[in-house]
């Protein structure tokens with residue numbers, strides 16, 4: 001039985017991941033700001049889910065995570081799933097700030113907490129749920145794509161760092177395309193169900209993949225984003 005902390009497990013992908021790990025016999029630490037949703041999750045898996053209600057961007061985020069790991073009796077896997085984004089047609093300050101707070105600042109606090117913990121114990125697995133959107137800038141959600149790019153580039157750096165430590169410390173960047181949750185808005189294609197996404201994420205983590213697209217065919221879009229020349233991309 002391993003101990004898994006999921007930051008942002010009240011709804012969507014994070015909640016389904018929590019359910020998968022709890023059903024698989026693991027001990028899950030689930031966080032989020034919506035206490036009632038944490039309570040219903042814990043009630044589904046008595047004795048398997050320990051909850052902590054806090055804002056992942058708040059000043060106490062690291063100490064809350066440390067205390068959750070203590071209550072769990074340790075941590076083998078940390079998944080940073082919390083995220084948010086919104087269309088910013090007129091370049092809205094509040095949207096951009098909130099986007100960076102959760103997808104960059106909250107992310108960094110969780111990653112530092114996880115990295116320190118895993119270095120101390122000599123093993124562990126750090127996962128972030130970034131996005132295919134991080135592969136290129138876009139005019140609809142500029143802060144969101146930039147913030148998700150930050151996560152992916154940061155994780156590539158961590159991966160290289162971890163390899164040089166010669167200890168079993170793994171780093172996985174999960175890049176979903178569209179998944180059918182409250183977060184996904186606007187025109188969409190190749191939309192995965194939360195079930196399908198959770199299946200593929202759990203598998204990629206078990207295989208200790210460095211990077212995985214969810215669903216798998218989204219690698220095509222990620223590559224296209226990278227290869228398409230500016231004179232074409234800027235007209236889309």
Ligand SMILES: NC(=O)c1ccc[n+]([C@@H]2O[C@H](COP(=O)([O-])OP(=O)(O)OC[C@H]3O[C@@H](n4cnc5c(N)ncnc54)[C@H](OP(=O)(O)O)[C@@H]3O)[C@@H](O)[C@H]2O)c1
Nearest residue numbers: 008010011012013032033034056082083178179181183184
């Ligand atoms: N759905 C997609 O199409 C898609 C595509 C690419 C990437 N992603 C990424 O997948 C991840 C999960 O999103 P989702 O689609 O499952 O959406 P979701 O249902 O809205 O889930 C977002 C989760 O993040 C938590 N969260 C947000 N802000 C938080 C904060 N300040 N403090 C603590 N927790 C916070 C939410 O919990 P509370 O509200 O209870 O705090 C919730 O549990 C996100 O990182 C998202 O960017 C999603």
